[in-house]
Amino acid sequence: MxxxxxxxxxxxxxxxxxxxxxxxxxxxxxxxxxxxxxxxxxxxxxxxxxxxxxxxxxxxxxxxxxxxxxxLMDMHTHLLSEHSARSYMDRFILNAPDYTLRGVVNAEKTLMAGFTTVRDLGDMYNATVSLRKAINAGAIDGPRVFTAAKSIATTGGHADPTNGFRADLMGNPVPGEGVVNGVAAAREAVRQRYKDGADLIKITATGGVLSMAKSGQNPQFMQDELEAIVQTAKDYGFSVAVHAHGKEGMKRAVNAGVDSIEHGTYMDAEVMSLMRRNGTWMVPTLMAGEWVTEKARVDGFFPDMVRVKAAEIGPLMQETFSEAYRRGVRIAFGTDSGVSAHGGNAREFVLMVDGGMPAAEALQAATLNAAQLLRVEDELxxxxxxxxxxxxxxxxxxxxxxxxxxxxxxxxxxxxxxxxxxxxxxxxxxxxxxxxxxxxx
CATH class of the missing domain: 2.30.40.10 (Urease, subunit C, domain 1)
Known part of the structure; x- marks a missing residue:
């Protein structure tokens, strides 16, 4: 790390x-x-x-x-990409250098918007590791990057890189490619991230909106797999960030001891209480909800499978955030930029305040709270x-x-x-x- x-x-x-x-x-x-x-x-x-x-x-x-x-500190970004109607084709025509160069441009935009530190929660080709090194060396301008490198998913789950491919291209991705099944593979994937130079672990514990898979909220890891990931991550000094929309996947992840829940769309009072007891952070990514809701109204922008999920999940995120704040869940600032445009990260502040959080606490979420989530509050x-x-x-x-x-x-x-x-x-x-x-x- x-x-x-x-x-x-x-x-x-x-x-x-x-x-x-x-x-x-x-x-x-x-x-x-x-x-x-x-x-x-x-x-x-x-x-x-x-x-x-x-x-x-x-x-x-x-x-x-x-x-x-x-x-300012953004706890959920994807510096190598920016979603568009072409994104589902990009993975077939872009090479690692293409994504890396996009990351250089997006890193500078992020810094110039006032965000001097970010977590990158899932990339392609582990290119954000190289991006981090170049920024730290002063070779390019960008925020301080803490990267998860490639997210960890299950077969067919959100972040399985071959979802939506035709059968002869689909193959059977392995832990090094971010896909695990069973405890041994889960541990292997964490250790591979350490070898790759990641700073933390990102897992996709439920379905997602933008992936080419039917469900946006079903649980996608078994309890023993989640516990294996968290236990192994602790051995390597990693924190664990968890993409999750559905309740059951969140409960399993929080019970396993993860550090943060990203999005949290269908979080209810039971999950919120569990997160408070465990000290689990919520990273709301309200901009992502706003963006997918807007694009779901545009004919042809999303594949039909994705459009249905975007129209359903997007509007709920703001309501869930408001209730989580009211119930005292710890909140750190995060945007999911890379879904929406890089450099516009501060729109999240507006949505947080619209959701009932006082401006001073929204600013805390992007400064002190974020530093605590990163475990660097002594330095940032x-x-x-x-x-x-x-x-x-x-x-x-x-x-x-x-x-x-x-x-x-x-x-x-x-x-x-x-x-x-x-x-x-x-x-x-x-x-x-x-x-x-x-x-x-």
Missing amino acids: AALGVVASAAVFGESYAIHAGKLFDSEKATLLAEQTIHVVDGHIDSVEPGYQQREGASVIDLRGYTVLPG GSIASGKHADIVAVKGNPLEDITLMQSVPFVMKAGIVYKQPQGETSASAGTLEDEGEEQGQ
Whole structure:
């Protein structure tokens, strides 16, 4: 697994900044602090002080008219793809380099939208492992990536890569290709992900919407298979993220000890109570529900089998999120970007607030909560001394207008400024791109 500490190697050592923040979002207390100075040295936050302070040799970044926040974190992305009416043909005509190059473009879009850290929950050809390495080395611009590489499915289940193929192409995928049957194969698949260089495990515990398979919610792993995956994952220091729409698959996964349930469409009070007891996170991906609902109305966009599932499942996701929040389920921010367009990730904030979550808690979900889910809260998720200098800013007060998060004019990751409004710094900022506020999204 990639160590988080390697990211610091991409920072500009010797660079120091004094960031003057008109307002600073304290993600631990979910409040705004007025008139703060963030001192950044060698890619890390050195200190946070009240008032507007300066240090000799430090470049001042003037964000007095902005709200400054920790770098945003999206816990459910697919950087190598972006769904379209052509997607079902793409898997027959695109090669590994094609997907990789798409990932390069999408990674930059994600970073420029203010998301400095993401989980990638299922790729092709393990290409996100190479993408992560290139980003960490500073060869390309993108967020800090924690990747599951290839998802783990069962034969015919959601994420079986041969679903929908004609018989002579279907074959019999093996654990290395992400398909398991039985306890031994489940353990083998986890160990293969370790060998491949993944950071975590992603399994598809129920049917899904976009796969060429009839059911969108049936359970697709037996209890002993799930327990084997979780037990083996713990041996290798992996967390386990679980795609799940149907209730029974969720119950089995939560009882097995997984870390997060992604989507959770048919989650009910029983499952929510179980998740609270076990400390299981929910990653709602409301944008995916909105997107599939919209596209299900377009004739010919989805195959008929997929269209039926999209029309049924999409509208329920917002209702389930609202009830899960009301019942106290732990929630971390995630979009399923790669279904919807990359770079538009902040639309999720709007949907979360529409679903009844206060804006401050929605921002917590994408900062402190996400860092806790990733088990990196000592290094990311808040603006505090010793943490990586992942910092973004928006014009105005997002606690009063959450839509402001959809236009992020300032982005710093690991002490490097990638984007900022023109005229807001007293010195050059390394790889600075003066893009202007109007170009944020």
